[in-house]
Amino acid sequence: MTKNSTGKAKPEGRQSDKAAARKPGTSIAEWIVAGISCAALLSVLTYLVIDGLSAPDGTPEIVVVPVGTTPGNDRYVVEFSASNRGGKSVAAVEIKGELRDDKGVVEESSVVLDYVPQKSERRGALIFTADPNRHQLRLFAGGYIEP
Structure with a gap:
């Protein structure tokens, strides 16, 4: 055991309850947000490419x-x-x-x-x-x- 600044004994190797409850890695919510963001970005890029390639030049009227x-x-x-x-x-x-x-x-x-x-x-x-x-x-x- 180690002593802290107040002189009381502090047990080593013990983690807090919050740290023990948290799992390492990416959560499901983060994966969902990332998927929606990628889909939105690909949709916008696809629209811009199609619009740029198919827009008629024509003449002004x-x-x-x-x-x-x-x-x-x-x-x-x-x-x-x-x-x-x-x-x-x-x-x-x-x-x-x-x-x-x-x-x-x-x-x-x-x-x-x-x-x-x-x-x-x-x-x-x-x-x-x-x-x-x-x-x-x-x-x-x-x-x-x-x-």
Whole structure:
């Protein structure tokens, strides 16, 4: 027997109850969590590889639709939605708007959208001084660059 700092005898070779009850090795709960984590990781990697290999490049298809018109101080704000329905993302998309009558174009306005990913939508607005409700409004994409 050995003596501890208080001078009392301490039996050697005796383990605590907690240490004796614990079994060495990996528990079943740890194996289950590891299995679920591996399955999730493999699923994500498989999805990314399949999506990367099968995604169509195609061409961008920008469709511009007016959402609403708000009159202001000597101006009219025409809000629009630009959707890229194609299989390729584009950047610096120029959206043009024209107000037309029987004689031709009355007024033009344009704005540039920084980025429009494939299969997504972006919103913006064009500003006119003439009333769009009194003219024929034409909205369209005028150009873009590849990111």
